[in-house]
Amino acid sequence: DAGITQSPRHKVTETGTPVTLRCHQTENHRYMYWYRQDPGHGLRLIHYSYGVKDTDKGEVSDGYSVSRSKTEDFLLTLESATSSQTSVYFCAILAYSGNTIYFGEGSWLTVV
Amino acid sequence: TQLLEQSPQFLSIQEGENLTVYCNSSSVFSSLQWYRQEPGEGPVLLVTVVTGGEVKKLKRLTFQFGDARKDSSLHITAAQPGDTGLYLCAGWEGGSYIPTFGRGTSLIVHP
Numbered sequence: 001d002a003g004i005t006q007s008p009r010h011k012v013t014e015t016g017t018p019v020t021l022r023c024h025q026t027e028n029h030r031y032m033y034w035y036r037q038d039p040g041h042g043l044r045l046i047h048y049s050y051g052v053k054d055t056d057k058g059e060v061s062d063g064y065s066v067s068r069s070k071t072e073d074f075l076l077t078l079e080s081a082t083s084s085q086t087s088v089y090f091c092a093i094l095a096y097s098g099n100t101i102y103f104g105e106g107s108w109l110t111v112v
Numbered sequence: 113t114q115l116l117e118q119s120p121q122f123l124s125i126q127e128g129e130n131l132t133v134y135c136n137s138s139s140v141f142s143s144l145q146w147y148r149q150e151p152g153e154g155p156v157l158l159v160t161v162v163t164g165g166e167v168k169k170l171k172r173l174t175f176q177f178g179d180a181r182k183d184s185s186l187h188i189t190a191a192q193p194g195d196t197g198l199y200l201c202a203g204w205e206g207g208s209y210i211p212t213f214g215r216g217t218s219l220i221v222h223p
Contacts, residue, residue, distance in 0.1 A: 040215070042200070042213055042214065043155075043200065048210065050209065090154050099143060099145075099211075100145075100157050101147075101155075101202070105153060106154055
């Protein structure tokens, strides 16, 4: 258990509204990631962070922004949710020993 | 961008059968990992292989890293319903902190 908590775990929102997903870790890991997982596409990297206020884009970053003001928290914001952003979102951290990625339990987002 | 191709995409078998899942790339990775994801949960690391030709065993699961470090396989002997899940491979380039994930193999083992 790498001490990763995602919130909310489930959310239904309307098209055009902003949505923020939170990832909280308890073990001070430097690297944090946000992925989305969709059938047929596997895990796709949205954004990642390599330190406080240090973030970079992944392969599917359009329509998403992130912030990391504290080591333990990594926020993912959908600025104006669209139906194509209905997905399962996973936060993850990198544990340096063995380059292991630990994933959170996921946040199920439905945009109607 | 490095790509990892997994095959097959889906596998539905009976309890007791053997199976092999493949993870292939045209690029070289410094290490390769296999994760298993159960429904409603995040992926969990099963194994990391780092040396070309390396073979690791985890009970009924056997993992192999190709000699050229471009491919890997996962073999399950006498599959059980508890093996049901999505199997993902992930490759690491030397010096990178961003793994490349395959799209996964969805395995269903029927009792």
